Amino acid sequence: MSDCLFCRIVAGEIPADVVAENEAAIAFRDITPVAPKHSLVIPRAHHANLVEVAAAAPDDLVKMVQLAGEVAAVEGIAEEGYRLVANTGAAAHQTVFHAHLHVLGGRSMGWPPG
Ligand code: AMP
Ligand code: ZN
Numbered sequence: 608m609s610d611c612l613f614c615r616i617v618a619g620e621i622p623a624d625v626v627a628e629n630e631a632a633i634a635f636r637d638i639t640p641v642a643p644k645h646s647l648v649i650p651r652a653h654h655a656n657l658v659e660v661a662a663a664a665p666d667d668l669v670k671m672v673q674l675a676g677e678v679a680a681v682e683g684i685a686e687e688g689y690r691l692v693a694n695t696g697a698a699a700h701q702t703v704f705h706a707h708l709h710v711l712g713g714r715s716m717g718w719p720p721g
Pocket of ligand 1: 637
C-alpha cells in the first residue's frame, strides 16, 4: 500500500468527492475548502509536483489543465473566473507531495496571494 495520500485516493483506498475525471487525472473536492468552490486536480500517476509532471509526462499535464476547465464548468465558475494554484515546495505551502492543481472560485480572489 502506498503511503502517498493522493495515490491512495487514485487507488480507491480513501474516498473522495469526485467532480470529474479523465484517463490521466482525477478531480475531487478539497476536504478543507478555502473558497466556496475548491477542488483539486491530480494526475493518476505519482509525481511530486506539477513541474515534475511537465518533465516526465507532459501529455498528463495538458489533461490536468483540461480537467481543471471541466471542473470550472461543472462548478458554474467558468464564466465569472477562477484561480488555478500549484503550491510547489514547502515555502509555497505544499503539504501533499503528489502533484495537484487547486481550482478555486465562487468568490473574488485577492491579489497578491498570501
Ligand atoms: P497543498 O497545501 O497545496 O499541498 O494542498 C493539499 C490540499 O489537500 C489541501 O488543500 C488539503 O485540504 C487537501 N486534502 C488533504 N487531504 C485530503 C483528502 N483526503 N481529500 C481531499 N482533499 C484533501
Ligand atoms: Zn502519490
